[in-house]
Amino acid sequence: MSEVLERLTARVRACRICVDQPVGRPLPHEPRPVLRPSSSARILLASQAPGTKVHVSGMPFTDASGDRLRSWLGVSNEEFYDTEKFAIVPMGFCFPGQDAKGGDLPPRRECAPAWRAQLMALMPQIDLVLTIGGYAQAWHMGTTRAASLTDTVRNWRAVWDAPASPKVLPLPHPSWRNTGWLKKNPWFEMDLLPFLRSEIRYRIG
Template sequence: MTGCDLDGLLARIRACRICADEPAGRTLPHEPRPVVWAQASARLLVAGQAPGTRVHATGVPFNDPSGERLRDWMGIDRGTFYDTSRIAIAPMGFCFPGQDGKGGDLPPRRECAPAWRAPLMAALPRIELVLAIGQYAQSWHLGVSRGETMTETVSAWRGYVCGDLDPPVLPMPHPSWRNNAWLRRNPWFETEVLPFLRGEVRRLVGGSGGR
């Protein structure tokens, strides 16, 4: 697929109104605003869950404290992170799904990935590593090889990045503050996974900033 083909696909994604056309009671709680950033030259894909309120308001992915932590994990600055010629950013659900009434966000809409994920991956032929952030991205990108829990999946990361997946997938927890307790219980993520992640980011992306 050429860059022009990708541009056309991104335009269709950004114009998508699948959720808006659902029956009453199943629609989004706001006007659709799909958020996806990519160029065909990107070698690294950040596959998140769905935009939050701040991302919905700005149209900028990971433009929130979770994004700050993710960039720290990757060892890069904002300029490098948002360089779409090097890094594609595509959540499993492109629109903010609304909140659950308990202070958290709802899961990504189920309509989104079946409609757009396969065409988008086909349009990004140079991707050499997928950062699958959270259970929804891991479910799609790892399929039946995903573990029963997020901890089981992330702890098996070597098998996914060194196995037969094409492209390889690095499963990661979401960088939200809600996972602070998980990070404390699993210090191996910082000591084992993050050094590998930063090395791969340097190899695929280069850039500056971070540590």
């Protein structure tokens, strides 16, 4: 990691804006920002926000969602956590808490405006962004994003062919709550995942 990116990452990991200057209600627990930027990885995982297990571990995707995501990508744990291969920068860096039904709240609104553009500017080598979920798609995809997540992901070929740099592939969140979505949309596993895996392998060897 470059010295400049390392310094910025340290500032992000020390961030308390969601407690000290919150937008809306403050974070209901101590902040623990989780991210793994990189100066050399060609692939960026633009994910949503840490869950409860990641909040404890301090490592992204150390949960069932991570197992499913690694399966989608066709990579091992070692490859996934190799910052020479993957940068992982979620839209919200801290676990946002849960709603009354036990589901995770949306990513905190403070994180992306405060930090995302700075981080992206220091990772110019990224040539593939995997936008995981609607929040990442809203930030990274602009007018190529459709009205719904399903339509956005279904439209992946047109998104890929758009004259954009870096390239973008939209994905649903790998939460096990989305198992029903996967059953309703078999084209995702039949068409998109083989293409995704080939692009991943092309970049990481």
